[in-house]
Amino acid sequence: MVSGGIGWVVAVNLIIWTGLFLYLLRLGKRLRELEKDS
Amino acid sequence: MKKLLAWLLWLWISLVIVGAFLYAPLAKGFLGESSRILFFHVPMAWASFIGFIAAAVWSGRYLFGRRDPRHDRAAAVAIELGLVFGVFATVTGALWARIMWGAYWNWDPRQISILISLLFYGAYLALRAAVDDRETRGRLSAAYALLGLVVTPFLFWIMPRITYSLHPEPVINAQGKVEMEARMSQVLYASGIGFTALFFWIHNLQCRIQALFDRRAAL
Amino acid sequence: MRRNTSTWGAEVAAVFAKEWRCEFRTRYSLNTLALFACTTLVVVSFSLGPLGVSRSQGTALLPVLLWIILLFSVAAGLPRAFVQEEETHTATALRLAATPSALFCGKLLYGLTLVFALEALVTPVYVAMTSFNVESPGLLIAVLAAGGYGLAVGSTLVAAIIAQARSKGTLFSVLAFPVLLPLLVLTVEVTRCAASGSAPDVALPQLLLYDAVVTVAGLMLFPVVWNP
Numbered sequence: 001m002v003s004g005g006i007g008w009v010v011a012v013n014l015i016i017w018t019g020l021f022l023y024l025l026r027l028g029k030r031l032r033e034l035e036k037d038s
Numbered sequence: 039m040k041k042l043l044a045w046l047l048w049l050w051i052s053l054v055i056v057g058a059f060l061y062a063p064l065a066k067g068f069l070g071e072s073s074r075i076l077f078f079h080v081p082m083a084w085a086s087f088i089g090f091i092a093a094a095v096w097s098g099r100y101l102f103g104r105r106d107p108r109h110d111r112a113a114a115v116a117i118e119l120g121l122v123f124g125v126f127a128t129v130t131g132a133l134w135a136r137i138m139w140g141a142y143w144n145w146d147p148r149q150i151s152i153l154i155s156l157l158f159y160g161a162y163l164a165l166r167a168a169v170d171d172r173e174t175r176g177r178l179s180a181a182y183a184l185l186g187l188v189v190t191p192f193l194f195w196i197m198p199r200i201t202y203s204l205h206p207e208p209v210i211n212a213q214g215k216v217e218m219e220a221r222m223s224q225v226l227y228a229s230g231i232g233f234t235a236l237f238f239w240i241h242n243l244q245c246r247i248q249a250l251f252d253r254r255a256a257l
Numbered sequence: 258m259r260r261n262t263s264t265w266g267a268e269v270a271a272v273f274a275k276e277w278r279c280e281f282r283t284r285y286s287l288n289t290l291a292l293f294a295c296t297t298l299v300v301v302s303f304s305l306g307p308l309g310v311s312r313s314q315g316t317a318l319l320p321v322l323l324w325i326i327l328l329f330s331v332a333a334g335l336p337r338a339f340v341q342e343e344e345t346h347t348a349t350a351l352r353l354a355a356t357p358s359a360l361f362c363g364k365l366l367y368g369l370t371l372v373f374a375l376e377a378l379v380t381p382v383y384v385a386m387t388s389f390n391v392e393s394p395g396l397l398i399a400v401l402a403a404g405g406y407g408l409a410v411g412s413t414l415v416a417a418i419i420a421q422a423r424s425k426g427t428l429f430s431v432l433a434f435p436v437l438l439p440l441l442v443l444t445v446e447v448t449r450c451a452a453s454g455s456a457p458d459v460a461l462p463q464l465l466l467y468d469a470v471v472t473v474a475g476l477m478l479f480p481v482v483w484n485p
Contacts, residue, residue, distance in 0.1 A: 006059050017048075031250070169421065174421055178418050181482045185478060192463065
């Protein structure tokens with residue numbers, strides 16, 4: 001792995017992490033709505 | 039407030055990712071960049087283990103307390119998540135082992151220990167699946183979780199010591215043997231905190247999902 | 258709860274006696290244990306015989322196989338301890354008749370006698386058939402006792418847990434193996450020391466500690482498992 005390549009690895013990891021994070025946020029929001037109904 | 043904490047976590051782990059690849063130095067004696075994987079492999083194993091401890095605590099509170107179904111649910115979710123994190127930890131560990139030592143599996147004591155813990159998690163979930171009555175299920179799985187709790191120290195702390203004393207040239211266990219430079223341990227601990235926080239956030243969400251399911255099922 | 262010790266002891270003895278009476282009626286566990294042990298013994302010596310295991314290989318290999326034989330025999334024969342109770346619905350009567358700790362100890366005693374009988378049967382035959390050279394026979398007996406106890410107490414507790422679940426056959430193995438695996442690692446290690454004549458200063462105390470820890474856990478957890 002070349003140092004130029006490291007930047008890519010970091011970027012991919014950040015994208016994956018941010019994706020997971022946003023998913024969890026949305027999940028939380030949906031849960032709050034469902035809990036308010038029941 | 040919760041939103042703020044969540045975004046703080048996002049920032050924290052993002053910094054860990056950046057730090058793992060750009061800030062921390064490479065560990066000595068490792069092939070190329072492969073030591074980077076430790077910043078994710080080790081914290082996931084930690085989180086998995088902490089999940090197990092938490093499950094045992096909740097199991098104890100359930101069993102010897104008021105038999106609150108929320109405790110039972112929290113324990114079960116913690117074990118499920120512990121299994122997921124544990125599998126990720128094992129897989130990343132195996133990948134790294136392949137790079138370092140040429141084989142995915144080396145019968146290293148730590149590898150064996152984590153495998154047996156995964157067996158524990160699986161056994162716990164199998165037990166839950168085999169009992170229909172909610173209270174019996176909670177009671178039996180809580181008892182098993184506590185039995186697991188007393189047996190695991192033998193796995194993690196005692197077994198490796200025996201096999202080390204046996205084999206003259208121990209399989210290099212990086213976490214134990216490598217002296218870590220300050221920057222490495224900073225990122226490692228930060229990563230540990232981040233993954234643990236992530237674990238409990240997901241745990242909270244999953245518990246709430248499960249609670250909604252249970253409520254719907256009861257109707 | 259202050260109990261008259263002689264009554265408690267009498268309860269344990271009664272449970273123990275009952276277990277053996279039931280067992281002799283069907284002889285299921287005994288047969289399963291014996292059959293399993295003999296079969297595995299034969300398989301092991303048939304496969305090792307032609308290989309001509311050397312002394313050093315023997316020290317490394319033979320302890321493991323012995324304990325595998327013991328483990329699987331116990332897993333095959335012991336779980337019936339509680340299962341048949343639930344199946345024949347005598348469990349409710351037991352719940353009324355005996356205190357949980359007496360019940361646990363009675364069952365444990367029964368399991369112990371099964372395991373020790375198994376070891377007494379298997380070990381001499383195994384040692385003879387595989388030409389297993391043991392430098393410290395005293396240590397071997399000690400590890401058979403301590404390890405056998407560990408097998409019995411762990412299996413009794415797990416058997417109690419699965420008795421109230423479905424699919425008991427496979428479930429026992431699934432639940433028991435993670436619990437018994439650390440025990441096995443320790444017993445194999447001490448057995449290796451017995452074979453090679455070295456001192457088990459690390460493994461033997463831990464083996465005894467394991468026994469103590471699981472016993473305490475059993476005494477504390479069994480009442481909650483048993484009583485709804």
